[in-house]
Amino acid sequence: AQSVTQLDSQVPVFEEAPVELRCNYSSSVSVYLFWYVQYPNQGLQLLLKYLSGSTLVKGINGFEAEFNKSQTSFHLRKPSVHISDTAEYFCAVSAISGSARQLTFGSGTQLTVLP
């Protein structure tokens, strides 16, 4: 079984400041990792993914994340945030085993960008 912990439920930050949203996971098998963003009254949009290769992955809207296997972490970063980045962000994992697909999500981090 897998579990995902997002360490901060709310992160307020001023516009143009950097931000880091933290994610730790636990799993008995290897996993792929994802970050999704959810704007109010919308579904989830895939921001970025780590499947293999370089541990630093770049996504849409200027976001990037770094996979750290020893610390079982996958923190999301952006060097300079905009008001439009205000949304809820979810970290998720999918076990690399068998054919079934199931995402296990963290509880989410509400990012609020202040003017």
Place this chain on the structure above:
Amino acid sequence: KAGVTQTPRYLIKTRGQQVTLSCSPISGHRSVSWYQQTPGQGLQFLFEYFSETQRNKGNFPGRFSGRQFSNSRSEMNVSTLELGDSALYLCASSLGGQSSYEQYFGPGTRLTVT
């Protein structure tokens, strides 16, 4: 390509009734998964369908069921609705093959049970 579509977007039902939600995946995607999102429990996996067969199931009671059609469209049904079933129901599609793990989500159906 068109994204994942879900109908209806909003539903209001009375306790004890049943409801059917529909999901059309991205063209070419053969796997459809359903998730329930509530403020208290967050995002929870309901089930996954691939080639008209349920491939994986989450920890939900039997009142929650689903099916997939030959064109990969999927429906989920909830019978004997309870107040706690009020949630955003999200459908996600993926290619479904051995190397395909990315899931793409629709806008969701907001179900309110009164």
